[in-house]
Amino acid sequence: MVLKPESMGKITLVGPKSYREAVVAELHRLKILHISDHAKTDDIDVGSPLEKANELSEVLVKIRSISSWLRVKRKNNSEELKIEAGYDLGALSKKLYLEVKQKIEQLREVEGRVSANNSLKAELEALKNIAIDLSAFAEYRSIAYFAGYVKNLDGIENRLRAITEKFELYAAAEKGKNVIVLFVEIEKKNEAREILIQHGLSDISTQNLRGMRGRAHDSIRALEEEKSSLLKQMEKVTGSMGKLRLRYEKHLLFAEDFLEKELEKAEAPLRFAETKNTFVINGWVPEKDAEDAMKKLNAAGKNKIFFNLEEPGKKDSVPVKLKNPGPVRPFEFFMDLYTMPTYRELDPTFLVFLTFPLLFGFMLGDFGYGLVTLVLFIALKKKMPKAKNFFNILIFASIATIFFGLLFGEFFGFEEIGHFKLPHIISRSHQVTELLYLAVAVGVIHINIGLIAGFYNELKSHGFMAALYAKGGWIVLQIGVALLALSYLKIIALPIYTGIIFFVLSLLMLLKGEGIRGLIELPGIFSNILSYARLMAIGLSSVKLAEVINESATEMFHGGGFLILTGILLLLVGHIVNIGLGLLGSFLHSLRLHYVEFFTKFFHGGAKKFKPFGAKS
């Protein structure tokens, strides 16, 4: 049945330790057993990894560092990596590791020198118009000096003269700014600095100038020469690293893949229970594969393996593998995004498959938009096979959009093309109130499907009466309130107390089924149903926006000339933006209606996903 996850068998596997490695290898190949990790107890410890695990992880770490240094990246297309067999991975990794490490160190050293060169050059550039020899920037006992930019030069000299006679001020312009260098007797250092700060001093570092001679110009030229030779060195090193990458890229990727697998195998016993001579694996296997798996494992273990296969117990937390036919499978994406259903409850994927595209289509609901998005997502699916599931969902949603577009008689927001009025069942832009009722009606149906699914779940887990009280109560409540409203508004000729009877009955049922919590949540079901009004709201905003775009563009077309071009541009950009907004809104809101309004009626979730040993995560 589509609504149930795959049936699982709880398997226990016991064997002598000497066959451990062979069994692990076979398990890894079969990719069929979800191992339940053994937790250490007083009686029985977890297993020890295979002997080669240490060596494997050491080599793997080296390979990964080499890959990151050489910037080896995994390609998107998963072409099989095949390389000639029979070379020593350990030796290769050791040799390559040393070689690449040396290169990377060389590179870092050169990079360090380039950055030192850059900062020294910046200092010299700032001072190059100051007419003093660089040897002046030395350490003095009786003189202090400052170098920096100031905002204005006016009056500095006079103010300095006011505090001391013993100073020397050099000023020059550099790139529109005033650069000054001031030498002053050391006793007046602070006062002089104070004056400069008042003139907006920002310091230029002279740290690196110690010990230099001559004018800044000449040093800059020397630095430039040095830099170009450093850059050449860098190029040489990166070039040779590039060659290494080209040569070893495939080897490295293959080695990483291979080692990861081997390491996973070697470390698998950490998840087993082990005694001195035997190992025990507890796990889960899909029931239909169990027979075959046991046969193959027994062959690998030379018939020395003991198996026990049983039905999952009531309290077991069974890993869940969803089982849905092809077209429904993409929608399992929504369960991954939210949480896995537990083993014993309904798998909502099929229900989501039925209703998600419908709610989405109801909101976007435009024939033209549906066509555009359909083409777009088919193209994107080809382009990005990795996100295939996601695009499949959107393709279904686009088809529903086209369908609803026909119902609403909308084509890019137009309700008539030329003078041909598109036929429609209901017009979204003109029958807003009807649309609101329709949206709420959809809500009633959807919520009640949820309640029926919840009834089934309760039935399975707590029996008929519990299901009747907890889920049936909500349905009776809706009937009660509907009767009350209809008889109050005199739409049906029933005495008002029939509604009251239903209402009170539902209260009692809910009190029994869900306790006080049920009563507190009483208004919740109506806010849930009203929440479906968003089907109208999102749709309406999308239609109105489309209409505004169309109307403004039509006006421009009447204007003629250059305005026609603008009109076309407006149509294009406007509809693209509106489609983008519509997609985002419709997707999120449809998803939300499922997660919040629909799922809360029946879904618990929280199971672990079935993850067989050896399968890629």
Add this chain to the structure above:
Amino acid sequence: MAVDINTGLVALGSAVAIGASAIAAAWAEKSIGVAAIGAMAEKEELFGKGLILTVIPETIVIFGLVIAILILNLSGA
């Protein structure tokens, strides 16, 4: 275009209904969104739950819209 005061008041009433509820929804969503993003930064699997929690207050503005439409309809505008 002259509009009588009653029509104006009806329009204002529905505008307040949707405007105020939109501000309320935004306010509520702000706090939840911040917390949800924080949680997601720590644990990416929480995306689904975070999304749901974040959009829960959105219903408020839908109610506002429903009320606005009801006001417009009941007043016969």
